[in-house]
Amino acid sequence: MFYLYLLPTLTLLIVALFLSPLRSKVWVALATAVTLALAAIVPAIGVLTSGKSLVLMEFMSPIFGQESLSIDPLSAIFLLIIGVAGVATVLYSKGYLEQYLKKKSSAHISLHYTSLVVLILSMMLVVISSGGFSFLFAWELMTIASFLLILFDAERAEVLRAAVAYLIMMHIGFIFLVAGFATIYANTSTGAFSDLAICFSNGKTIPIFILFLLGFGMKAGLFPMHVWLPEAHPAAPSHVSAIMSGVMIKTGVYGIMRVMWYIADSTELHTIGLIILSVGIITGLWGVILAAVQNDAKRLLAYSSIENVGVIFIGLGIATLGQASGNHLVATIALCGALLHTVNHSLFKSLLFFGAGNIYSQMHTTLLDKFGGVAKHMPVTAILFFIATLAICALPPLNGFVGEFLIYLGMLDSVRDNVNTIYAASGLLALALIGGIAVLAFSKLYSTIFLGSPRDHHVAESQEVDNIRIAAMAIPATGIILIGLFPQFAIRIVEGVAQQFTPYTEPVVSQYLTPTLTKLSLTAWLLIIIIALIYIIKSRAQRSRTIAQGPTWGCGFTSPNIRMQYTGESFAEGLESIATSFTQNTIEGRTVGKSEIFPSTHNYNIRHKDKIDRLFAEWWVELLHIINKRVMSLRTGKINIYIAYALIFLVVIFVVSLFNLI
Amino acid sequence: MAIVLNTLLIIITALAIPGVINRTRAVLAGRQGMPFTQHLRNVNLLLRKSTVYSTTTTALFRIAPAIYLGAAIVAMLFIPVADLYPLISFEGDVICFAYTLALARIIIIFAAMDTGSSFEGMGAAREALYGALIEPALMIGFATLALFCGYTSFAEIFEHRQSFNLHLTIVMLLTAFLFLKITFVESGRVPVDDPRTHLELTMIHEVMCLDYCGIDMALIHIASWIKCACFSMIAANAIAATCCFNWWFATPLAILLTGLSVGIVESTQGRNKLVRNTTFIVTISALAALIFFIGYLLKLDINI
Numbered sequence: 001m002f003y004l005y006l007l008p009t010l011t012l013l014i015v016a017l018f019l020s021p022l023r024s025k026v027w028v029a030l031a032t033a034v035t036l037a038l039a040a041i042v043p044a045i046g047v048l049t050s051g052k053s054l055v056l057m058e059f060m061s062p063i064f065g066q067e068s069l070s071i072d073p074l075s076a077i078f079l080l081i082i083g084v085a086g087v088a089t090v091l092y093s094k095g096y097l098e099q100y101l102k103k104k105s106s107a108h109i110s111l112h113y114t115s116l117v118v119l120i121l122s123m124m125l126v127v128i129s130s131g132g133f134s135f136l137f138a139w140e141l142m143t144i145a146s147f148l149l150i151l152f153d154a155e156r157a158e159v160l161r162a163a164v165a166y167l168i169m170m171h172i173g174f175i176f177l178v179a180g181f182a183t184i185y186a187n188t189s190t191g192a193f194s195d196l197a198i199c200f201s202n203g204k205t206i207p208i209f210i211l212f213l214l215g216f217g218m219k220a221g222l223f224p225m226h227v228w229l230p231e232a233h234p235a236a237p238s239h240v241s242a243i244m245s246g247v248m249i250k251t252g253v254y255g256i257m258r259v260m261w262y263i264a265d266s267t268e269l270h271t272i273g274l275i276i277l278s279v280g281i282i283t284g285l286w287g288v289i290l291a292a293v294q295n296d297a298k299r300l301l302a303y304s305s306i307e308n309v310g311v312i313f314i315g316l317g318i319a320t321l322g323q324a325s326g327n328h329l330v331a332t333i334a335l336c337g338a339l340l341h342t343v344n345h346s347l348f349k350s351l352l353f354f355g356a357g358n359i360y361s362q363m364h365t366t367l368l369d370k371f372g373g374v375a376k377h378m379p380v381t382a383i384l385f386f387i388a389t390l391a392i393c394a395l396p397p398l399n400g401f402v403g404e405f406l407i408y409l410g411m412l413d414s415v416r417d418n419v420n421t422i423y424a425a426s427g428l429l430a431l432a433l434i435g436g437i438a439v440l441a442f443s444k445l446y447s448t449i450f451l452g453s454p455r456d457h458h459v460a461e462s463q464e465v466d467n468i469r470i471a472a473m474a475i476p477a478t479g480i481i482l483i484g485l486f487p488q489f490a491i492r493i494v495e496g497v498a499q500q501f502t503p504y505t506e507p508v509v510s511q512y513l514t515p516t517l518t519k520l521s522l523t524a525w526l527l528i529i530i531i532a533l534i535y536i537i538k539s540r541a542q543r544s545r546t547i548a549q550g551p552t553w554g555c556g557f558t559s560p561n562i563r564m565q566y567t568g569e570s571f572a573e574g575l576e577s578i579a580t581s582f583t584q585n586t587i588e589g590r591t592v593g594k595s596e597i598f599p600s601t602h603n604y605n606i607r608h609k610d611k612i613d614r615l616f617a618e619w620w621v622e623l624l625h626i627i628n629k630r631v632m633s634l635r636t637g638k639i640n641i642y643i644a645y646a647l648i649f650l651v652v653i654f655v656v657s658l659f660n661l662i
Numbered sequence: 663m664a665i666v667l668n669t670l671l672i673i674i675t676a677l678a679i680p681g682v683i684n685r686t687r688a689v690l691a692g693r694q695g696m697p698f699t700q701h702l703r704n705v706n707l708l709l710r711k712s713t714v715y716s717t718t719t720t721a722l723f724r725i726a727p728a729i730y731l732g733a734a735i736v737a738m739l740f741i742p743v744a745d746l747y748p749l750i751s752f753e754g755d756v757i758c759f760a761y762t763l764a765l766a767r768i769i770i771i772f773a774a775m776d777t778g779s780s781f782e783g784m785g786a787a788r789e790a791l792y793g794a795l796i797e798p799a800l801m802i803g804f805a806t807l808a809l810f811c812g813y814t815s816f817a818e819i820f821e822h823r824q825s826f827n828l829h830l831t832i833v834m835l836l837t838a839f840l841f842l843k844i845t846f847v848e849s850g851r852v853p854v855d856d857p858r859t860h861l862e863l864t865m866i867h868e869v870m871c872l873d874y875c876g877i878d879m880a881l882i883h884i885a886s887w888i889k890c891a892c893f894s895m896i897a898a899n900a901i902a903a904t905c906c907f908n909w910w911f912a913t914p915l916a917i918l919l920t921g922l923s924v925g926i927v928e929s930t931q932g933r934n935k936l937v938r939n940t941t942f943i944v945t946i947s948a949l950a951a952l953i954f955f956i957g958y959l960l961k962l963d964i965n966i
């Protein structure tokens with residue numbers, strides 16, 4: 001039934017995209033994305049305001065029995081994120097792909113837009129499916145669509161490598177998910193998430209949960225399954241990175257939230273809370289430290305996505321621990337924080353990737369040390385990127401702060417009530433360190449790209465991008481500012497979801513969170529007003545004085561030049577020196593020696609690789625290669641040998657069944 | 663009324679601390695030294711000067727001092743003076759305090775990087791690293807206060823005069839010590855940073871503002887005083903909570919505590935080698951975790 005609708009729609013879409021003229025393909029894609037977004041957002045808002053689930057369709061699936069598509073508050077939040085980010089992404093792609101229209105074939109562009117729309121559609125299906133076959137179908141569709149999107153620049157060898165690595169890792173994750181759903185099916189003869197409750201009540205909660213954690217964690221980029229992220233994001237076009245990093249990895253978070261919902265036993269819930277919290281802490285710290293030492297803008301952003309998933313998991317872990325210990329205040333606050341951070345991250349991370357796309361389309365590189373002073377040439381991009389930078393560092397008065405504030409508040413309340421004190425305190429310690437290093441990472445990113453003097457002549461040739469791209473970037477930017485300035489209304493979005501998890505949400509939100517967030521909002525306004533006042537007074541005072549312009553003060557050194565400027569590498573050098581155990585450095589060339597009085601030309605290139613990557617270059621990978629070679633020698637290509645294989649197989653089956661072995 | 667008095671007292675603290683530091687140093691060195699209000703006169707002079715801006719900089723460089731001071735002022739409005747009441751207070755405002763100051767930090771880092779000077783980049787990189795490493799100490803310090811006082815906002819933590827309690831006294835004195843240490847780091851004092859140094863290569867906070875002059879420099883100075891006053895007031899409140907919890911005790915305590923200790927440390931010891939600074943700051947974070955743990959054990963009423 002459901003597939004009867006889905007397949008014709010997809011076919012129609014593909015035909016429309018392939019047949020339309022080259023320049024109008026984007027408009028077809030945009031129209032589809034807007035339609036999808038409206039079709040998703042309107043019922044989603046309805047569900048969020050009423051708090052009741054909405055069943056869209058019920059049908060029989062080929063394997064797992066009765067399934068349905070329905071929107072409950074949790075799906076509704078993710079539908080909102082997907083809808084908004086989807087429209088922004090397709091709109092942004094118009095300007096970004098302009099330069100490729102001449103280089104790539106028409107079919108190539110059509111395939112790209114088809115995959116983009118299919119990705120949006122499949123993500124929506126993922127969050128509204130009740131589980132089982134339709135869920136796995138949508139999940140796989142999502143993986144394939146995103147794989148095709150990463151492959152856009154397939155001529156570059158590293159893109160191909162990253163895309164294939166992505167495909168392989170996603171399928172390893174997929175196996176875990178299939179195993180998970182098969183377990184549900186074995187216990188209840190359906191594949192629905194809601195029947196997890198029955199599985200969990202039979203005991204074996206932790207193994208089943210771990211199965212799903214592995215499956216969904218692969219998508220979410222949990223440590224140590226994050227290795228695909230920093231490879232795939234720099235390889236993909238920027239708008240694809242934006243939607244993948246901002247939204248797609250959140251489907252992993254969605255899945256884990258969905259599974260957690262049904263764990264009722266409080267001792268097991270406690271263990272699971274601990275698992276989630278520790279995974280979150282490790283992922284967050286690993287992500288942020290690796291982010292800070294990267295010298296490629298998109299790789300840095302990819303690592304920061306890993307960090308933010310870690311932060312979301314810290315919030316979730318604290319919420320679960322609170323729930324398990326019966327502390328509903330903590331559970332509600334931390335869960336609201338985690339959900340709000342999910343929404344927030346989708347906004348500022350898409351904006352950051354769009355910004356990275358702008359500078360890439362102008363300068364054709366994302367290496368940090370090739371930039372400098374871009375703000376003078378691309379002022380609007382600089383301002384939007386600035387907003388996103390402050391937001392991702394969780395600084396007031398923007399939205400990133402609101403989400404992390406709630407997570408912090410949950411942990412502080414947990415400490416204050418002396419429940420799970422040590423766990424909450426370790427979360428607090430980790431989150432504070434993550435926040436601090438995030439400030440380092442993003443001040444490095446922003447200042448080496450946009451501030452200072454140009455380090456490369458390409459910067460001088462760059463200019464501001466077209467208005468459509470700016471308009472696409474304005475969509476997340478508006479969200480960032482609105483949530484930041486009016487957190488008391490933003491909490492309404494996530495309230496309904498928290499309600500499903502803990503029944504005491506309503507009083508906590510109305511009596512505790514709303515007054516607090518109202519004051520937080522007032523503080524944000526006060527901050528803005530005070531800053532504006534100081535600036536106005538300062539400007540007025542300066543009006544009557546001479547304002548001179550001159551070169552930057554060189555501290556008495558008479559011939560400073562641009563090459564002496566601090567680079568991204570030197571900015572993070574202090575952290576690198578204490579975080580050596582996290583990275584593996586590959587160095588090409590050498591530095592200027594101390595004894596060289598008149599140094600000759602030197603080349604020095606350093607790359608900071610993830611230590612986890614080493615896992616994929618160990619002896620067991622070599623072993624797999626050897627086994628693979630042996631197995632490959634069976635493939636001769638001669639039909640008579642293949643028939644012999646079939647014969648041997650039959651004989652073996654015959655012999656085995658003769659002795660009643662199977 | 664109490665709110666106005668509270669704000670005034672913090673401003674007085676902010677203005678007085680640099681004077682006390684200067685006088686302490688002069689007395690200990692046996693010099694006549696500068697007058698108590700010399701720093702105010704300096705700022706007054708700066709406020710009346712004209713400005714030079716580097717051609718490398720963008721508009722961000724001109725807005726940055728306003729954001730820096732604005733963030734410091736908002737942070738100040740959270741801090742109570744002993745039993746008085748601050749202007750802004752809500753559940754979890756300790757977090758808001760820390761992150762408002764983080765805003766101040768990132769904006770001054772941006773301003774430094776905006777000049778394109780290698781020296782200022784040096785300062786910015788150090789400030790970013792030290793800021794990242796001191797953050798856990800700050801948060802765990804707040805967690806200790808929350809655990810022991812049962813509240814998560816400054817106003818409520820320091821609202822009630824609690825009856826004498828040995829456990830509370832131990833924890834409060836330790837927390838005060840922790841916040842005093844944090845004051846040293848956050849306001850860039852010896853042994854982490856030396857504001858009087860003449861060598862740009864070893865500066866941290868001072869080198870970030872090399873390109874500022876006139877009114878902008880004055881704003882940055884004022885913001886730094888306010889930041890320093892906030893931390894020392896938290897430390898003083900923690901001490902005052904154990905003996906005499908009144909504003910007329912906490913204010914001079916805050917001024918003298920920071921003023922004298924900074925003055926004495928700066929007269930008697932040199933600054934760290936820069937490579938030692940990370941160890942020094944991480945040690946403070948470890949100390950904070952230790953204090954939290956002690957607080958936790960005492961809360962459990964374990965006999966030690």
